[in-house]
Amino acid sequence: xxxxxxxxxxxxxxxxxxxxxxxxxxxxxxxxxxxxxxxxxxxxxxxxxxxxxxxxxxxxxxxxxxxxxxxxxxxxxxxxxxxxxxxxxxxxxxxxxxxxxxxxxxxxxxxxxxxxxxxxxxxxxxxxxxxxxxxxxxxxxxxxxxxxxxxxxxxxxxxxxxxxxxxxxxxxxxxxxxxxxxxxxxxxxxxxxxxxxxxxxxxxxxxxxxxxxxxxxxxxxxxxxxxxxxxxxxxxxxxxxxxxxxxxxxxxxxxxxxxxxxxxxxxxxxxxxxxxxxxxxxxxxxxxxxxxxxxxxxxxxxxxxxxxxxxxxxxxxxxxxxxxxxxxxxxxxxxxxxxxxxxxxxxxxxxxxxxxxxxxxxxxxxxxxxxxxxxxxxxxxx
Numbered sequence: 001x002x003x004x005x006x007x008x009x010x011x012x013x014x015x016x017x018x019x020x021x022x023x024x025x026x027x028x029x030x031x032x033x034x035x036x037x038x039x040x041x042x043x044x045x046x047x048x049x050x051x052x053x054x055x056x057x058x059x060x061x062x063x064x065x066x067x068x069x070x071x072x073x074x075x076x077x078x079x080x081x082x083x084x085x086x087x088x089x090x091x092x093x094x095x096x097x098x099x100x101x102x103x104x105x106x107x108x109x110x111x112x113x114x115x116x117x118x119x120x121x122x123x124x125x126x127x128x129x130x131x132x133x134x135x136x137x138x139x140x141x142x143x144x145x146x147x148x149x150x151x152x153x154x155x156x157x158x159x160x161x162x163x164x165x166x167x168x169x170x171x172x173x174x175x176x177x178x179x180x181x182x183x184x185x186x187x188x189x190x191x192x193x194x195x196x197x198x199x200x201x202x203x204x205x206x207x208x209x210x211x212x213x214x215x216x217x218x219x220x221x222x223x224x225x226x227x228x229x230x231x232x233x234x235x236x237x238x239x240x241x242x243x244x245x246x247x248x249x250x251x252x253x254x255x256x257x258x259x260x261x262x263x264x265x266x267x268x269x270x271x272x273x274x275x276x277x278x279x280x281x282x283x284x285x286x287x288x289x290x291x292x293x294x295x296x297x298x299x300x301x302x303x304x305x306x307x308x309x310x311x312x313x314x315x316x317x318x319x320x321x322x323x324x325x326x327x328x329x330x331x332x333x334x335x336x337x338x339x340x341x342x343x344x345x346x347x348x349x350x351x352x353x354x355x356x357x358x359x360x361x362x363x364x365x366x367x368x369x370x371x372x373x374x375x376x377x378x379x380x381x382x
Contacts, residue, residue: 001115003165003172005129007067008108010162012133013140014074015043015101016246017155018081018094020142020239022223024152029087033224033353037345040220041338042091046098048334051106051327058107063176064169067111070103071166078156085152105130106326114175127253127307135246142239151235193325197316201325203374204309205332207265210272210367211305212336214298217279217360218245220341224353225283225291244292245299252303261311262380268305269372275301276361283354305371309333312380 018025022036031039058066077096080089109126116122144158145151193201223238256264275298282290313329340360347356 001112001125003168004063004067004108004111004115005125007071007163007166007169008104008112008126008129009133009136010159010166011070011074011100011104011108012130013137013162014078014159015097016134016137016219016242017141017159018090019138019219019242020145020223020235021152021155022220023227023235023238024145025085025090026223026227028085028152029090031087032345033221033348033356034342034345035087036224037220037341037348039087039090039094040216041342042094043098043101044216044334044338046095046100047102047105048098048331048338049095050099050102051330051334057103058110058176062174063107063111063114064172064174066103066107067166067169070100070107071163071169073103074100074163075160078160081156082153111172111175115173124254124257128250131246131250131253131303131306135243135250138239138242138246140239142234142236145239146234146236193328194316197325199374199378200312200380201316201329203265203371203378204312205329206367206374207268207305207371208309208329208333209336210364210371211268211302211309212333213340213360213367214272214275214364215245215249215302216337216341217276217344217357218242218295218298221344221348221353221356222295224348226288241292241295245295245302248296248299249303249306252300253307256304256307259308260380261308262375264304264308265312265375266372268301268303268308269368269375271297271301272305272368273361273365275299276357276364280354280357280361283357306333315380 018039022031022039025031025039026036073096077093077100080093080096083089084092108129112126112129113122116125140158140162141155144155148154219242222242226238226241275294278290278294278297281287282294309329313326316325340363344356344360347359
């Protein structure tokens with residue numbers, strides 16, 4: 001179980017390794033704000049592809065083969081980062097990174113639940129590995145890039161070293177025997193929501209979309225803000241600033257485990273627009289402390305909203321329908337990390353970061369209000 005947890009954490013870590021490195025790519029490739037956000041959003045395209053085509057893959061071919069495939073895809077993604085540091089290369093590498101994360105998320109979560117005797121503890125471990133890995137990526141990458149030569153090379157080499165324990169995956173007991181071949185197993189995942197639960201699904205999905213939009217804003221544009229206000233802040237500060245949000249999200253996810261999910265959703269719906277409002281204020285005043293406070297508040301909102309949404313969606317369907325309903329939720333959530341973030345990049349390129357942040361803050365406020373109203377009107381049954 002601990003080996004699966006390690007692989008889960010490290011693959012998720014790989015998804016955010018590039019976050020502190022964008023300033024180097026901006027300078028060397030002369031990227032605009034829009035291009036940076038498109039490169040960032042390419043990751044979500046890969047994740048969505050994995051969810052749509054391989055959402056139930058490990059149920060049919062086993063957990064170990066899919067984890068091995070995910071690790072192999074992460075390695076190929078890293079090699080593309082290293083060997084093709086161009087705009088097309090970054091896009092391809094980010095799509096492959098998203099594929100590896102998408103393949104790992106459901107498979108590792110299921111494997112941990114099957115390997116650990118206590119379901120609640122297993123869920124907590126998977127949650128920490130998921131969001132914790134994403135938060136560790138910018139820290140590891142930023143520290144390595146700051147203190148070792150080759151700032152766009154050393155972080156990826158460090159990631160490959162962290163992946164080495166995955167070579168022992170063959171020793172992990174297979175918890176899901178193969179029921180079919182790989183060729184027949186890769187097929188579009190059915191997306192559906194039972195008719196009677198659609199209002200409650202909509203409440204969770206809108207909250208998840210808003211949470212991922214805020215997550216995408218901080219992850220993709222932190223380096224731009226710090227560069228604008230501090231000149232050259234260095235990758236270590238960029239990485240730590242991005243990690244602040246993930247740390248807040250992880251802490252609140254752990255806190256909310258025993259909360260009523262509707263209560264957690266309403267708290268998250270209040271914190272998400274508060275976090276984006278603080279971003280706007282930080283950009284307008286050029287205040288780093290305010291920006292870090294915004295990351296904490298926004299991260300807390302992400303933690304409450306996302307954990308609550310996953311808990312509510314998980315209770316909407318029978319075991320036979322759960323994969324389709326869960327995949328539907330994650331498709332909506334990952335759209336939140338693509339469409340609004342690319343829109344922010346386009347507005348920032350045409351005008352300013354502050355204007356872009358205002359536009360996203362208005363969107364998040366509207367989405368959060370909608371999620372809160374739906375949650376109150378369609379509460380989770382006791």
